[in-house]
Amino acid sequence: MNNSVSIRDLSLSFGAVKVLQNMNLDIRDGEFLVLLGSSGCGKSTLLNCIAGLLEPTDGQIFIKGRNVTWEEPKDRGIGMVFQSYALYPQMTVEKNLSFGLRVAKVPKEDIQRRIARAADILQIQPLLKRKPAELSGGQRQRVAIGRALVRDVDVFLFDEPLSNLDAKLRSELRVEIKRLHHSLKNTMIYVTHDQIEALTLADRIAIMKSGVIQQLDDPVTIYNRPVNLFVAGFIGSPSMNFLHGELVEEGGRTVFKTHGVSFSLDGYEAEGALTPGRKVVLGVRPEHIHVDNHQAGAEMHDAVVDIEEPMGADNLLWLKHAGHTMSVRTGGAKRFAPGTKLQMSFDMSVASLFDAETEERI
Amino acid sequence: MNNSVSIRDLSLSFGAVKVLQNMNLDIRDGEFLVLLGSSGCGKSTLLNCIAGLLEPTDGQIFIKGRNVTWEEPKDRGIGMVFQSYALYPQMTVEKNLSFGLRVAKVPKEDIQRRIARAADILQIQPLLKRKPAELSGGQRQRVAIGRALVRDVDVFLFDEPLSNLDAKLRSELRVEIKRLHHSLKNTMIYVTHDQIEALTLADRIAIMKSGVIQQLDDPVTIYNRPVNLFVAGFIGSPSMNFLHGELVEEGGRTVFKTHGVSFSLDGYEAEGALTPGRKVVLGVRPEHIHVDNHQAGAEMHDAVVDIEEPMGADNLLWLKHAGHTMSVRTGGAKRFAPGTKLQMSFDMSVASLFDAETEERI
Amino acid sequence: MTGLAPAKRPNQLFRNLTAKIASIPMILIALGIFLGGSLWTVVYSFTNSKLLPRATFVGFDQFERLWASSRWIISIQNLAIYGILSLIFSMVIGFLLAALMDQKIRFENTFRTIFLYPFALSFIVTGLVWQWILNPEFGVQGIVRSLGWESFTFDPLYNPDIVIYGILIAGLWQGTGLVMCLMLAGLRGIDEDIWKAARVDGIPMWRTYLFIVIPMMRPVFITTLVIIASGIVKVYDLVVAQTSGGPGNASEVPAKYVYDYMFQAQNLGQGFAASTMMLLTVAIIIIPWAYLEFGGKKRG
Amino acid sequence: ADLEVTHWWTSGGEAAAVAEFAKAFDATGNKWVDGAIAGGGSTARPIMISRITGGDPMGATQFNHGRQAQELVEAGLMRDLTDVAEKGNWKEVIKPASLLDSCTIDGRIYCVPVNIHSWQWLWLNNEAFEKAGVAVPKDWNEFVAAGPKLKEAGIHPLALGGQPWQANGLFDTLLLALGGKELHEKVYVEKDAEAAAGPEVAKIFEAAAQARELSIGTNVQDWNQATNMVITGKAAGQVMGDWAQGEFQIAGKVAGKDYSCLPGLGVSQYITTGGDAFYFPVLKDEEGSKAQDALAEVLVAPETQVAFNLKKGSLPIRGDVDLASANDCMKKGLEIVAQGNALTSTDQLLSPDSQSQKQDLMTEFFSSTSMTPEAAQERFAEIISSAD
Amino acid sequence: MANISTLNTTAAGFDAVSDQVASGPRGRKPRRVLSARNIMLYGTLFVAALYYLLPLYVMVVTSLKGMPEVRMGNIFAPPMEITFEPWVKAWAEACTGLNCDGLSRGFWNSVRILIPSVVVSIAVASVSGYSLANWRFKGSELFFSILIIGAFIPYQVMIYPVVIALRELGVYGTLTGLVIVHTIFGMPILTLLFRNYFASLPVELFKAARIDGAGFWQIYFRIMLPMALPIFVVAMILQVTGIWNDFLFGVVFTRPDVYPMTVQLNNIVNSVQGVKEYNVNMAATLLTGAVPLIVYFLSGRLFVRGIAAGAVKG
């Protein structure tokens, strides 16, 4: 049995609202799975179902091959970390960590040992005697992780654990969680709507929309070969540029044409047939557009700088081109004033082409 | 008169707590100034003083050359946008926008005209009849901006307007605010603790710490030439790598030495004297470390990959090197498994050197 | 995938059994006392029970008599006047006081204690004091007259036309403190930024309160409403302590009618009929509201 | 054994009288546990009824003599005292016999009458009349005539408390005194609605309207506060039962000298005899029951009767006791009873429910001049027609 | 761009306003103590305070006067001769029926009734509120709605059913019975407050505790209770006030040897012996009100905080 968590035909409705619909999902042992999706798509609901905090309307949940659909949260071998930390405010950190163990009547020395280990891993030994109110956000979240850690569980569930923290702390804790996963090798299911977190942490990402999983793949595949328009637009910040147009036969080759400008599709690995006349959407990521940088064989197009956003390490340009506004990522060193005219080229090998109707990848 | 807002010797205390201390600040007409700093450093307090919502303990505030220290908020020619939107929940969007104007007995047609303009700029025409509860976070924030917009003010104040939104919306609204500034050319003062916002939006950034401005400069300067350790560590994500060591005379040149490894300082533009023996901190940004990429004359150092974080467009590597852990940003294409041994070099021309004691840039 | 055997949904009755067991007192009280007692009352309102409940049914006789009784009509009128005025005034005064207290004033604690202390005193007690202060001979009227305004009249408890207002004065005195506390709590819960936004918009204080803050305090108003309104419907001590329903029957209230007919006149049937009418009125008002407020929406 | 006795006798004279009972009862080796509830019957009655129906009854409880306890008896909750009564030969000694009759249900005796109260008294403050310059009236008509003079002198002619039963009692007194025995019996015994609507009763309502006029401005609630107005000379007279006498006594006033009393309002020589009685709920324990018997005996015993009634200002229930120490007023009352001019009181004739309705009417009538005698009489006739 | 980390020195445009620096408003705007706003504010509060204090003043002043002075009729005049006799009499000498030991007789009874009634009623209501907020089950909202309607039923109407219920339970006339009665009638409002309070606590805490394996009671006692202090104070104040001042249940559901203080108070106030002894009445009143007042004073601040938490979330 190499599946740690399996979900079969899971459905959940709140009254008339169907939040999850017939979901199937297998999470491998030791895998770090990230559930990514916009607000209200049902990520927390799914996590709560796995944790046993919500009762599914239909379907089954297996953890380590055991059917836990109707079991109590505590018997499922899971630990959970919440966005708002959910530390017990009146207890010290130590008490917070040991609460579950004391409830379960684990022997004293055993509790001590486990707390020491968790404190060690998370480097919170100096905080053990403090109360949550006396901790910073990052420390609180570490304690919250510790609470799951001491329970020695098979599966860790994280519900947007970092979204209450500021950017700096977020990136720090992200690394720590990743490191934790490397050393513990537990199965982890991690809910977020921050794609940087998803891309950096995940072994596989499940992208959800209205209670349905759109794509379940490793980050690189998701980033470079999104299966549909939704996934493509959802992942990547600033998001992929979409150009609506159609496929046209030109000079014996099929090219993409929009607003009278045609783009060669050389280098694009199509999955379906590139039949001329098909209405399609071409998606290109900002970093796959090159400006003023003649590459071998690249086709150049004119554009005008609309806005420039320096982001430290690199620069974001908003270009106007044939009725589209496109974002382009360039190196941080070069600056472009608004109004500058320049030339750009697309890297077609990592572009995406979608059917305009089905929105599926071609 | 080219100063829009001038602050002279401003101090503010809450009881015994001195929040702002003798602050002086001049904001040019039409400038986009971002106040950046960690939580509790006094950003909101300063903004509230400018808005007239808090009374300074001492000092003066000028807006458009007029001393407004004792004036009511409404008479200062300012508009303000809050993190929590602060929309009037029971009024429609239209009412929210017009309430202040109606109170001020602005003629009906005038109100209509201004609302139409604001709605046009912010693209919220379809929302005018809705109530705040029926809007998404981004739409609410747009309405909140609209409320400042209709008042036709000289100075816009933003207090972390985007921090309640999710990453995607945040980046969209960021662009909109920038565009708004381009078209309105008002003075804008913008508080945030998100550095991406600061870097992308600001004409100038004021970095604050405990009520004192540390550095006031344009984003590029702040990013590349931070004046002290605090600013250097605060800006940039993942943050600058700091190596503690000292200056040593080696082969006739002053080099930086840490844990027995020495780094050449060739290319570094020092402001002070690089006297050997001085204890210093070397700061290098992740994107200024190059791995496995022999550059002309670059000095190579051995390192081991600890963790790899793919972030879509690029990769973040955490390297172990001589007792330090360093983050390095590489292109998204190449992957490095943990444990990989590689070589790295620093780009000294954009590195920073700080005195270990005073923490000031050398 | 083998071995993933489906499991059957366990009996819903036994899910979270402890919670259900722990709720038994509440369920018993709700069903056994409040619902059961109400039904019992309604059933016996159709009997001619005298001193003891007796199941001899007489149809609507008791109700006919009830509605023919001028005392009952007066009682209802009084309750309507008292109830509406008391609701309005205690809300308005409570809110005004809370708004004043919210101006970052000095001695807030002292003022709050002063306004709240009447709530700690029982009406057996305070009725007497008010009876006294409102006594024309040695109360306020007497004092004012002795100061020279000979024609000054202020004798609410002794004038049948205005006696209910006299009772209102004491009722407000006792109850507004609590309302003020509730309102103050509500005001403190309003987002600080709303105030700032209103100030930047140049909206005067009173308009901010009226058009922005009050609509935001809906939940507080609802809790307050339940507490005040339940007190109003049950008003009895206040009247007995001050006027015993007098002068004449000018200050009678329904709860007193019920009580007097049950125990004084020993006509339980009549008392039950009156209380059935009260229950009916309350139910007509409350049930739709309670359904909207507590039954309609769900929380996660 | 300890016996809890509930009653609402808490005013000065009443409490002193109860103490006599307690003293006598304690002397039998039992103990009187006092459960006084101030505020009159309406406060105390729900407590008593709840306690009895709740299965945790007190040992004995005061009730107004009348039909109030009938249902409790029928429900078997009250102790049958027939044995005690036979032993004490109550049938012979208790006078008038109507007192015991109202304790008798289906031939069994369930209560112990302890005193006779009569309602039909006009109490006058002699000094007040002196001050107003009129002679102390000899009957109701003279009293009414003196009204204007009294008012001139700044004295309220008639004190009337706000409690509903006071207005009701005043009316019944007027009806008996001015209308005579036949009218009283026609209306209250036969419940003759025609008579109630007739001209004779109309005259009574006229008189009541006069009384209403005289009582304007007496803003007190309790009966003894009204009595106190008479005692202190703020008011000239009060129509009140013989219990008012106890208040005069406590205030150290002397009958005949400081105050006058006119039974039957000085017009007719009839009084009604109502009064208080003690009931004994069925107790589960043997000892308690024995103590109940002992208390029942004590209550009727001649010595206790004398001691109690002297303090209470009411008449004893037995004709065979010596009331030498009784004052003027009491003697007048005793005489009337001895002549056999004692009639059954309305409390016994009407159900509490009908009484309450009548009471509501009278309260309304006496409290506001806007109700005409005719309108009041119409409603009065209605109540009588449906009375039980 | 030059490094301008030290901003106190010259910056662009400084000169433009430098001439205004000397003049013009500076620092905090001066406020007159007697501004129109302050006069209005404190004036209104002061007048309101007078209205609330007047009865208390009358009570205190009267309770310190002798009867002759009281009879003179000016209830607002301060006592010419202060006497504590009324207090002594109210506490230890006033008679009801045959017992002349004043309020002291009922005081301890009241305490004996108060403590278990407050504890039990709050315990039951808080558990119910907690269950309603966190452990919803089918019909729980219906029961709650019935409770809320129950808040509007006059107590008197319910006396008979309650008497019957207690009789059937065999606890009529015992302290247990009285405690049950207070629990029943305190239930609606208290449950409302507790439910709202617990609903306002973050759900995640509850979820976390469930994952930690804590059950219904463990979550209640170890997680919820320690966080619910403010609302407990509110509930305590409401119940102490209500139960201490209760008269009806105190007499209907007990026997004379355990009658609460209010029965004595009622007897003192309602037994009129000639002229009412107003001074004793007032002293008795103040003595009876003392306990709730003390409880209130001791918990004033928590009270407002608790009310806030319990009431604001609907």
Ligand SMILES: Nc1ncnc2c1ncn2[C@@H]1O[C@H](COP(=O)(O)OP(=O)(O)OP(=O)(O)O)[C@@H](O)[C@H]1O
């Ligand atoms: N108790 C509930 N009753 C009714 N609807 C609910 C309840 N809880 C959640 N929902 C609805 O279910 C949907 C999914 O909610 P869920 O909390 O799973 O979203 P999410 O993906 O976690 O969003 P977020 O990123 O905002 O946390 C939402 O539309 C929400 O409105």
Ligand SMILES: Nc1ncnc2c1ncn2[C@@H]1O[C@H](COP(=O)(O)OP(=O)(O)OP(=O)(O)O)[C@@H](O)[C@H]1O
């Ligand atoms: N009303 C007040 N009374 C006392 N201290 C206050 C008050 N308001 C703010 N402070 C203190 O002043 C300091 C600055 O607060 P301020 O709100 O300006 O911080 P900030 O920089 O806006 O932080 P954040 O990023 O969290 O919004 C903080 O330490 C805060 O505790």
Ligand SMILES: [Mg+2]
């Ligand atoms: Mg969620």
Ligand SMILES: [Mg+2]
């Ligand atoms: Mg702030």
